[in-house]
Amino acid sequence: MNDYLNQLNDSQREAVLYEDGPTLVVAGAGSGKTRVLTYKIAHLLNSGYQPHTILALTFTNKAAREMKQRIASVTDEYVTRYLWMGTFHSIFSRILRREAEHTDYAPDFTIYDAADSKNLVKAIIKELQLDDKTYRPGMIQSRISNAKNSLMTWNAYRNNENIRKYDGKSNVPETYEIYKRYQNRCLNAGAMDFDEILLQTNILFRDHSDVLAKYQEQFRYVLVDEYQDTNFAQHLIVKRLCEKRQRIFVVGDDAQSIYSFRGANIDNMLRFQENYSDCKIFKLERNYRSTQNIVDAANSLIKNNTEQIRKTVYSENDKGSKIKVLQSYSDYEEAYIVSSLIKDMMLSNDYSYEDFAVLYRTNAQSRILEEIMRKNAIPYNVYGSQSFYQRKEIKDIIAYMRLIVNPNDEESVKRIINYPVRGIGDTTVDKFVSAAVTANVSLWSVILSPEQYSVPINKGTELKILKFTAMMEDFQEQNKIMSVAELAMYVMKNSGLANILNDDISVEGTSRLDNVKELIKAMSDFVNVRQAEGSENISLTDFLIEVSLMTDQDNNKDENTDKITMMTVHAAKGLEFKNVIIVGMENGLFPSQMSIENPRAVEEERRLFYVAITRAKENCIITYSKNRFRNGQTNRSTPSSFLCDIEEKYLNFAETVELPTRKAEYPERNASIAAARRQPSIPFTQPSDNKNLKKIDADTNPPEKPTSAFGLKAGDKVEHYIFGRGEILELEGTGDNAKATVLFDNSGQKNLLLKFAKLKVI
């Protein structure tokens, strides 16, 4: 039983055994992070912690599931059933449902996915008669998301001077109004987006100390996986829960933080010590996965980043061979090289297909690779294109199911009120929507009684509406007596969806039908599994919660067959393969064009490259092409400057490779200048949470980091690595917006963002 301790190395074991306070485990790539987390939980169980007192937060359902299985194999299976283990979103939506009476939402709230919330943003932009070229829905959506991740409600957003100023400069001064309406619409629809789940949890814990105390009491140990990818809202939830006992155990690798565009904040990890004063830090530095050459090459790459926790990852495996770098003339030839390489390696080394992964920066690159693999009869699985639950036919039926549980769900109403066609067109829907907005009620309320909200409709339309609402009410009745799968079939048949699918005899049509069948099977599986576990949560609501928080990662392709893997580098995080081929290693692609203006973004791209390399156990091969077809054009491309970041001794350039001009065209050099001139991407400062523990929103400006954090004042003589020496004339702004006007001896007067300028006092 206690044998598991012998399966750990010294630092792993120390981390597992240390129980006296906050613990940060800095786990290098391949250093046994999951193993430590698993055994930590097993150890807690063995030392007397009841399973339901342990809260373990992961980032994917898949990770949670796998960890549960591993714990079950070390302890008892029934014990793991009562562990609180899952993603932030699934755990806290569960808690929010349970504590619904203390929130503004009903227990059956709907979860809007990214597409739903984008549609809503789009609709609001249209209603406000704003130009959607200026107010790009995706951009507005991510601003709202960022605000929520920083725990900023629309009111705080409106009152924040920095943000308003920034929005003004970006020509989108009405963003706060969109946010306000968006928020209101979600509330009326009884729907939360992903970010709202975390925001509402924070509000719940802020305003209801008794509720917070209850969970503080229950969760005696809190563990977080992939801590480098948590955002501010998540950090604060965890911090609140651990406030009393300080039994927190987090694991992460700052070098693998690659989701900042989703709000992940690496500072959570870098500043763990400040947030948890008596914390103990363990470093796992021995890599068990890769050859020495791969680990050393990856180390030499990541050394080029400025912000990181110092650690020395090493391997005691074989030395291994150097990273091969191959050049091609076209993307077509590149794919061809990859396919023949795989064949060669299989012949000479006795590898199977499943030992290979081809990793790329963007999904768009998969197409040509697929084509060539097919031609050369190499079996493959492509991950991460369109996820099952994003498919139209699935979303349609799910929309009906969502409406049954919560008819106020505006996005679902709009999706299916005229699908299948029942003569309720856009004009009618628009009338209903604007009446709902005016009366500040849900769309459904207006649909139920149009005359009450004085919506002018003719008799014909009225009849069609009545038929629709009657149908939905029938579905709601059926939900009381049918299982989830039965109901889905009933809905398919009676809504007319089944007819549409059955009539479509095209290839795509039959595959859509298959998908729906698969969904219905997933529904009965869901019920069966839950019942086998002794769980009573088998209602439609329970299924929808599960579905809305499920992703592509959770849908395993046919993993039993021998195929190579093709996926983006993001999707490959946490996985490992004997042989990894990284393709498209070119400037503008990897690092992405979008990032090269911003040094922080370039660092993230470099971490992404680090992730890619460290997936490899035995061999890593990198390819780039001199020409690449992109966006309808063939363009010349140059090998990525990241190649220069890896020490040459770890690389093996094929003869054809023309070395990139080493260090000459370093993107950051030029980029820093550009960045200094530009505004930072988003001026959301992460509020320092000590002040915010009591009041996260308060409709005021979140506290700023003082300018002095940069340790500069007017009059200081400074040095800049491009502009040389100069004197600070003036400082303005705070936090990430802090700027300095500097008079340089040789370069004249410049206005620099301190965040990027890295001025040295002399």
Added chain:
DNA sequence: TAACACTTGTTTTTT
């Protein structure tokens, strides 16, 4: 309202 031609914008995406 459905079918069509034309314009537009194309990173990554755990939940």
Added chain:
DNA sequence: ACAAGTGTTA
């Protein structure tokens, strides 16, 4: 190249 969205017809 291609998908998604917009505008124009019947």
